[in-house]
Amino acid sequence: MSEAAAFEPIGKRERAKAANRDAILKAARRVFAQLGYEAATVRDIIRGTELASGTFYNYFRSKEEVFEALSDDGARRFKPLLRAARERAETFEQYLHDAFSAYFHFLLEERNVGERPLDERQPHVRTDTPEMIAIYEEVRLSLEDAAMRGLAPRIDSDYLAHACIGLAQEVGAAMLRRTPPDADAAARFATAFVLRGIEGAARND
Amino acid sequence: MSEAAAFEPIGKRERAKAANRDAILKAARRVFAQLGYEAATVRDIIRGTELASGTFYNYFRSKEEVFEALSDDGARRFKPLLRAARERAETFEQYLHDAFSAYFHFLLEERNVGERPLDERQPHVRTDTPEMIAIYEEVRLSLEDAAMRGLAPRIDSDYLAHACIGLAQEVGAAMLRRTPPDADAAARFATAFVLRGIEGAARND
Amino acid sequence: MSEAAAFEPIGKRERAKAANRDAILKAARRVFAQLGYEAATVRDIIRGTELASGTFYNYFRSKEEVFEALSDDGARRFKPLLRAARERAETFEQYLHDAFSAYFHFLLEERNVGERPLDERQPHVRTDTPEMIAIYEEVRLSLEDAAMRGLAPRIDSDYLAHACIGLAQEVGAAMLRRTPPDADAAARFATAFVLRGIEGAARND
């Protein structure tokens, strides 16, 4: 066995481990999307895999930890998009549009991850999915960065970032409720809104 | 005391009942704000009072019901402010400013209700407080009403409403984190942002 | 007030007290019949009256105690019937028949006390109503008395009494399930069965 390992640095064990980890993450994503973070239980997650309950704890110490892993994953996939938008942008308008567009398209893709239809009985809690939370922070940083690089007027960047984030979240949610959802239209709306909004806010400063 | 009783034939019982109900509501407000609706338990709420566990059920049938009571309460106190803003407004700008101002001041007042800020780490769930949820709908209706009355340009009013709400929420939360929080400044920011933002979005339509 | 009491030895108070007690007993009978002794709660009983919960404890110390009061009541009404049968009887057959007949008719009457239809979801527990338990003992004593007075053969009177009681209970229950229930037919069946049964058992001794 040790010999085999010598020839096969990523052995069965390693592959199984990675597969198990992935299975848990995948199940967790689905479960979080369906039940919300709070309502979801570790049992729900492992029930969504073929693994035994104890196995969960070989990979994650708690529900919280899976959640963070998912967030990291979401961030890892979304960050490059944002960064690309930032690098590509020659005008602030273009940056804004690319960023919003990336976000709304990301939302659309994410929505399709949890195969079963979302359970709509979540009365008043906005349980952001792990990915959205990761994005949240990334968006904020991007906006502050843009402001610093002179692309955006130097207004109250904290309020600006929050305004954009709140706007993106709510407009994104509204977009998802439409049939069919049109991420590009939503991005155009948000871009135009924010672009002029900033001017107004700047004058007000 | 006997004199007071002549004018106010309210016995100890009634007073105790009202006090208990208030204590539960107050504790619930705090608990919901700190842990989020989903994570909060009925026991968390009663633990936040001096009452026994069974007493909770003399006043509310469930966590849901306290939540609704809080929402109603919040709505009852906030709606008049919004309505006044609507009636008083001669320009859309004035309406927006009054509404945002009312909202941000409302947030400030609310914040001071839950005295001891037990445990500030709200991990990943953005639980809107009951009051905010009640307000949420009211704000949306106000905006649509304003649009219909011709005060606001006739753009995608659904996206507009959501944009304003998201913006107000996030900017409001950011405001609360500042020391000292300045509701008027936040209202000016939001008003100017939205006023011009709408123009941009309208042109984009 | 004390004067009034002098002229009116059974004053309003006393009448109210008796009425309350009766109201509780009546409600209890209904509740026990519908839910069974175990499932019934003191709250169920007081809910069946116009009284407040605390008032219950002015009359009875517990559910157990109401139950006993009901038993006593049942016994008080059934005992005379049995005694009459005993005194009237010239033959053992006649005694048996009168006793069974009294019992089955008693069952029929009792059944009509709980106005609402019985809740049939009582899977495997034979919760005898308080009255039946009282009767139980009375029947047993009557039979032993009859044996002692020479009306019945002197066989194992303990077994005999139990045989009759078990028989009466089950046949009575079966009778109640028939439409229409015929107490007289059941009494004839039981009488004939027991009369000859005893002979067999006696010979066997």
Add this chain to the structure above:
Amino acid sequence: MSEAAAFEPIGKRERAKAANRDAILKAARRVFAQLGYEAATVRDIIRGTELASGTFYNYFRSKEEVFEALSDDGARRFKPLLRAARERAETFEQYLHDAFSAYFHFLLEERNVGERPLDERQPHVRTDTPEMIAIYEEVRLSLEDAAMRGLAPRIDSDYLAHACIGLAQEVGAAMLRRTPPDADAAARFATAFVLRGIEGAARND
């Protein structure tokens, strides 16, 4: 131990599981007998074992389910006895005697299962043990079968079955209270009683 394992590939886990299940069933039997089905709580049952409360739910979903398991168990052990009696019987008398004898002996065995007789006061509820209920139906069917096969006179078989069952229950209970209990004597009494009783009832038809 390794040898035994070769013949019996049952690990500690399996043995522990079986032992736990048995412990729960044993405790449940005792608790049901002592408190009655309705009054018994799941906690009473687990308190009667060395297990933790949650463990109960690894084996049974509810009190009801343990009860059914006990019933099945009782029936499984008693039914063959009854069937044997039925097949072996050449006369109705023989059948009756074998059946009663089987029943009374069964009661005796059962009684010895629940070791510590915790709390003998069963206030007013005649809870049949799960086993008796299972038997109940079997007895009834046996009697109807006997009647159909011509072994018993064709009288009101419903009343007959109930008469026998009630009689067997009460006489059985009385037998258990005697020291020492004599199942054979009880069976003789019951057989003789029923045999002649039927004749009486038949004539009465």
Add this chain to the structure above:
DNA sequence: CATGAATGAGCATTCATTCAT
């Protein structure tokens, strides 16, 4: 006495987590 709110023990059940296998 009647009232009915407060009390807190108790119950069924779930669940994260551990650990022997």
Add this chain to the structure above:
DNA sequence: CATGAATGAATGCTCATTCAT
């Protein structure tokens, strides 16, 4: 490492009972 049974703390909720009014 994987397994899955055992654990017992925690939860929502009910209820008998008390006691100030």
